[in-house]
Every structure is written in C-alpha cells, then in structure tokens.
Amino acid sequence: MNAMTRTQGARAVVLGGSMSGLLAARVLADAYDEVLIIERDTVSGSTTARKGVGQGRHVHGLLARGQQILEELFPGFTQGAIDAGIPTGDLGELRWFFNGRRLSPGTTGLICVSATRPVLEGRVRERVSELANVTLVEGHDIIGLITDAGHDTVTGVRIQAHGTDGEARAIDADLVVDATGRGSRTPVWLEEFGYERPSEERIKVDLTYTTRKFRLRDDSVLRGDLSINPVSSPSHRRGAFLSRIEDGLVAVSLTGVLGDSAPADLDGYLEWTRSLPVSDIHDVLKDAEPVDDGAVFRYPASVRRRYDRLERFPARYLVVGDAACSFNPVYGQGMTVAALEALVLRDHLAKESVDPLAFLGDISNVIEFPWQFSAGADLGYPEVEGERTPEWEQGGAYMARLHAAAVVDGEITATFMRVAGLVESPAALMSPDMLERVERGSRQTEALAA
Numbered sequence: 001m002n003a004m005t006r007t008q009g010a011r012a013v014v015l016g017g018s019m020s021g022l023l024a025a026r027v028l029a030d031a032y033d034e035v036l037i038i039e040r041d042t043v044s045g046s047t048t049a050r051k052g053v054g055q056g057r058h059v060h061g062l063l064a065r066g067q068q069i070l071e072e073l074f075p076g077f078t079q080g081a082i083d084a085g086i087p088t089g090d091l092g093e094l095r096w097f098f099n100g101r102r103l104s105p106g107t108t109g110l111i112c113v114s115a116t117r118p119v120l121e122g123r124v125r126e127r128v129s130e131l132a133n134v135t136l137v138e139g140h141d142i143i144g145l146i147t148d149a150g151h152d153t154v155t156g157v158r159i160q161a162h163g164t165d166g167e168a169r170a171i172d173a174d175l176v177v178d179a180t181g182r183g184s185r186t187p188v189w190l191e192e193f194g195y196e197r198p199s200e201e202r203i204k205v206d207l208t209y210t211t212r213k214f215r216l217r218d219d220s221v222l223r224g225d226l227s228i229n230p231v232s233s234p235s236h237r238r239g240a241f242l243s244r245i246e247d248g249l250v251a252v253s254l255t256g257v258l259g260d261s262a263p264a265d266l267d268g269y270l271e272w273t274r275s276l277p278v279s280d281i282h283d284v285l286k287d288a289e290p291v292d293d294g295a296v297f298r299y300p301a302s303v304r305r306r307y308d309r310l311e312r313f314p315a316r317y318l319v320v321g322d323a324a325c326s327f328n329p330v331y332g333q334g335m336t337v338a339a340l341e342a343l344v345l346r347d348h349l350a351k352e353s354v355d356p357l358a359f360l361g362d363i364s365n366v367i368e369f370p371w372q373f374s375a376g377a378d379l380g381y382p383e384v385e386g387e388r389t390p391e392w393e394q395g396g397a398y399m400a401r402l403h404a405a406a407v408v409d410g411e412i413t414a415t416f417m418r419v420a421g422l423v424e425s426p427a428a429l430m431s432p433d434m435l436e437r438v439e440r441g442s443r444q445t446e447a448l449a450a
Helices: 019-028 064-073 077-083 117-129 186-192 266-273 280-285 334-349 356-378 390-406 410-420 426-430 432-449
Strands: 009-015 032-038 088-090 095-098 111-113 134-137 140-147 154-161 169-172 175-178 200-215 227-230 239-244 250-256 295-305 317-319
Touching: 009 019, 009 154, 009 169, 019 032, 019 064, 019 117, 019 175, 019 334, 064 077, 064 111, 064 334, 077 088, 077 111, 077 117, 117 134, 154 175, 200 266, 200 356, 227 280, 239 280, 250 266, 250 280, 266 280, 295 356, 317 356, 334 356, 356 390, 390 410, 390 432, 410 426, 410 432, 426 432
Parallel strands: 009 032, 009 175, 032 134, 095 227, 175 317
Antiparallel strands: 088 111, 140 154, 154 169, 200 250, 200 295, 227 239, 239 250
16 A cells, blocks of 8 residues: 555545446545445455446456556556466457458567456455455445535435335545446536536447357467457458456457447357458357357447536545546556546545545546547547547548558557557657658558558
C-alpha cells in the first residue's frame, strides 16, 4: 500500500463491484477508515460472469498499461496469475491481422494476461477483499443518493436487498463513487437535484460479439501462439479474437459490426468463421471440442459523458469507469482506462480535499486518447455517424500506411502495440524513425502485393 500522511474521512462508498469499482476501492482504502462496495450481484468466490456485466462471457483484453497498474496496486499479481495457470505472452508477438494481412511480430516486453473477465475480476476482488478496511456489500440495489438540504453535497446512499420489498437503509459516507457502468443513473440524479445533465458523445457501431469456448484436440494447431486476432476493419468487416484462457481452453469471440452478427449455434458459428479474411480461426476450430452453448452480446454505441464540461457538481461525489465513458470493447480499453482513473483518484486523495470537477477533468484527460483512438477507427466505416475532420482523414491515411508497413517490419508492430496498449504516447508513432520506417515498409508491402 501507499502510505498516506492523513485520511480523507471515516467512510467512502463505492457503487458497483466492477473492475473500476474494485480499483477505486483499492486506492480509497489508503485514505479512508472504511470502504464499502455496494454490489447488486452475489459475487464472492464466483468465477462466472456477473449479470451486471453483459460482456462478461466474451473475450476481454487487459492492455499492457492495465497489467502494469494491477501489478503496482497488487504486488505479485502477475506472477500469481502465472502460477494459477493463466496464460501470458508478449502483446506484440500475438498473431495479429489488420486488413486481412498478418503483422510481423515484434517484441514489446509488455505482458498480456489472457484470462477471462470473471477470473481476472475475481482475482482483483480477492486482493481487494484482503484489505482489512474494505467490505463488499453484496446482493443490494442502489436506491438513490442522500444529499444535504441544498443538494450541494452528497452525504450518503440508500440501498435495499436485491429482489425484496424490504425497507431501504441509509449509509452515511464522506465520499461516494459511482462505478455502476453504462447504466449509471448519475445523469438522472443530477437533474433531480437541480444540476445540468452531462452532454454525451455517441459513436453508434451496433457491434455484436458471439462467443464460444473450445478444448483443442491438438494444441499444436495454435503453433505456440497465445492469441489469434483478425481485427475487423472497413475493408474486412468481420473479425475475431481467439485467446488461450485458463483450464487449457480457448475462448473465441466473433465480431460483427453495423448489425452483422455471427450465429451462436455450432454449425452456423463454424460456417461464419469461413467468412473471415483469413482461415486461421477456422483451421483451429474445425476439429475442436465445444464446451459451452455460446453467448451473444450486442453493443449499440460507445458513449462518453462529458462531466468535465459541467460548471456545477455536488461535493463528495465522483464518477469513474464506464459510468463516465464506455468504449467499443473490440479495442480492449475499458479495464485499462479504469486502472488509469484509479491512479488519478489516488493523486487527488493525496490533496487536502477531493474536488469533483477537478477530478472529472483529470480523468477526461485520461479518456481522451483512448476515445479518439477507438472513435477514429470506428468512423472508418462510412455508415457510422460522426464528424470527419481533415485531421481525421490525415490520421486515417497514415494509420493505413502504418498497418501496411507493419506487415514487413516487426519494430513498427511493437511500437504500435505499445501505443495501443497505452504505455507510450501517440507521439511515438510520429518520430522521424517511425515515419521513415512506415514509408519504407508500406512501399515494400505494396510491392509484395503487386
């Protein structure tokens, strides 16, 4: 733990036991005498997807920066995952395909932890639960916030046992943190208290994940790779993510955009893999043993709530994670941005007091690049609504050349993955060396295709 020279107060309450809620609780435990996490689902000891996480059964990505932060907040976390049999590998050495072409592998030194969301979240929950001053209050609905008479300050929360008509009970708090995800009611509560609702930015992608798990009859078909990822793009709209996971299984999520959706039944599922831009996924699965019935998840739109643009906000109340910004999950940014926001929270807790608007402004800075990265890529589909500026056009053209150059240059792949993994600044893609590599590599790829 990071030693604090003072505490912020007696009790902090986190609404939601999501990854963002757990990480917020971890840093709050250093600043408050008691931290309560209010969670609707019963999750202790569970390694299955929570009902409150629609995408919980599907392939998840913990970007490299997220892995680094988990290691910082929970020393030994990565080795513990390895010891538990969770597969790991170098992010740049996975089998990546962009625009139907395989990127040349590049060593990044960044660890990819390939666990399912329930297992990864369960390991984080276990470490948070070990903190003596943190209590997980499971099986409870959040009824609403409690404020002072003028609604200037949040002073607590009302909760009720899930699925009952019992009397709601009040919990006093010196700080309340909303980590309830996409369904957050904070905009409604603000309006009820006389505040302005945050404006929203939406990118409608109408994404569908269809996921099944398999046991391979012959592991050699993977050729030693941790993951196979033919990424969807405007030129090749159907994509997939195949990952080794715990228990010797592989999880495969087929992705369709703009209303396209892979069927969940086995025959239809396997036939759909034939339509991918490369045969690698089908080659792995055609003789594999299915171990579940599959699951379908629809994600209509990415949503960024611009709390940073509000002029008024109640004291002692914060918003984090998907409640602030929900990203298109194909880019794997959500958990890592939540981890970055936890570090921002830690910095604010070291101050005399926590200023909500200052905090919301600082997490907006964290959100900005991942949002522009994913939104910019989604705008590559002509049917997706949104502003396409001259800068977006230039950026898109450069990224197309970069991906083409990475087919023949693993150093470009490594640098791109370090930036996409939120470890390096986007400026790393524009260094003089990278510009030269991209121009040279893209010409080589074009020559090979001619």
